[in-house]
Amino acid sequence: MFAVANSETADAPASFSRDLDFTVRDFERVRALIYRRAGIVMADNKREMVYSRLAKRLRLHGMTRFSDYLAHLDSRPDSDEWEAFTNALTTNLTAFFREAHHFPVLAEEIKRRGPSIKIWCAGASTGEEPYSLAMTVQEALGSAASQVKILATDIDTEALNTARQGIYPLESVEKLGEARCRRFFQRGSGARAGKARVRPELASMIDFRTLNLVTDKWSLNAPFDIIFCRNVMIYFDKETQSAILRRFASQMKPDGLLFAGHSENFSFLNQTFRLRGQTIYTLAANAVAGAARGGRPA
Structure with missing residues (x-):
């Protein structure tokens, strides 16, 4: 489904693999899994993002190779780890009244x-x-x-x-204007200072x-x-x-x-x-x- 870039072999480590073993083949498997699971198409330029987001999951499980982590997922279709995998690769970019028109x-x-x-x-x-x-x-x-x-x-x-x-964060809420802030939010205090609920x-x-x-x-x-x-x-x-x-x-x-x-x-x-x-x-x-x-x- 997803082609491997011609400039890299399927087993070659990516240049940004750092302390964990992350090959191009691993990236292709991640792309295939997230597409199958959530329909998300992962572009070629997302390799470093995939590494940084999933590395936390590997470290949590004491793993050093992405291939082991992905094998863990493949062998456990009902594992709770699928939820964490999907959450890690989901992008959340939003704001109040975004695209105001x-x-x-x-x-x-x-x-x-x-x-x-x-x-x-x-x-x-x-x-x-x-x-x-x-x-x-x-x-x-x-x-x-x-x-x-x-x-x-x-x-x-x-x-x-x-x-x-x-x-x-209070700064994101204050962009709504004073009237909306007062009507729809409660300002935090103490440990929640700088926040609004x-x-x-x-x-x-x-x-x-x-x-x-x-x-x-x-x-x-x-x-x-x-x-x-x-x-x-x-x-x-x-x-x-x-x-x-x-x-x-x-x-x-x-x-x-x-x-x-x-x-x-x-x-x-x-x-x-x-x-x-x-x-x-x-x-x-x-x-x-x-x-x-x-x-x-x-």
């Missing part, structure tokens, strides 16, 4: 649809995005916002634990769950009015993107909206989605017909 559109949709709106954040990471969605709901609906439940999923269990705690009424709106988008098991309370899946598809190849996006379509209401990331373009699925705004998609006509029949969109 989406949120005024979201606010108008929330007002139009009311408290019965169903929202799914399919890439919750460490929580900044789903909490931004919850803040937008509260600002749009006021007291009725408590009726809204936001589903927030991610494959990275460590990131989800951070999200559930809802504790962030999401207020309980905001946290209670979000249901955080672990979900691997490439598995067949999506136990979701569909259909959704809004799906936020931003800067997630960039880690998948076109085949995996197509499969996931078609499943998204089957989870959406006929007039539902899919919010994508700034570098993502789903125009290759023009029979399923059509562009409505800046990286905002709605179902194409035949997909709407399929959703109305209760079937899977084309």
Whole structure:
């Protein structure tokens, strides 16, 4: 599936292997395993990143060779170590109200649809995005916002634990402005000085769950009015993107909206989605017909 670079033999150690034995063949095995497990495509230039992130796991197990660690994974398909392996190779880059142009559109949709709106954040990471969605709901609906439940999923269990705690550096929260800081966060003191915690009424709106988008098991309370899946598809190849996006379509209401990331373009699925705004998609006509029949969109 993944070709070895011509300039290196499959058994040659990488130049950055440092104190642990990490060969090009090991890197190719890591790429194949994370693709099989999570659909993530690992580029050629990620070898040093793979080493630095997985080296911690090897040292924890007292191993000195990546080949031994990968053999350990292969021989134990149900091992908890798979979760740690996946967490280590997942990238979490997020911020509150990232790609801000989406949120005024979201606010108008929330007002139009009311408290019965169903929202799914399919890439919750460490929580900044789903909490931004919850803040937008509260600002749009006021007291009725408590009726809204936001589903927030991610494959990275460590990131989800951070999200559930809802504790962030004060400097990142202060960027939201004084009004939002006072309304949605509690400033820490003592050991938590320099931190801010999401207020309980905001946290209670979000249901955080672990979900691997490439598995067949999506136990979701569909259909959704809004799906936020931003800067997630960039880690998948076109085949995996197509499969996931078609499943998204089957989870959406006929007039539902899919919010994508700034570098993502789903125009290759023009029979399923059509562009409505800046990286905002709605179902194409035949997909709407399929959703109305209760079937899977084309």
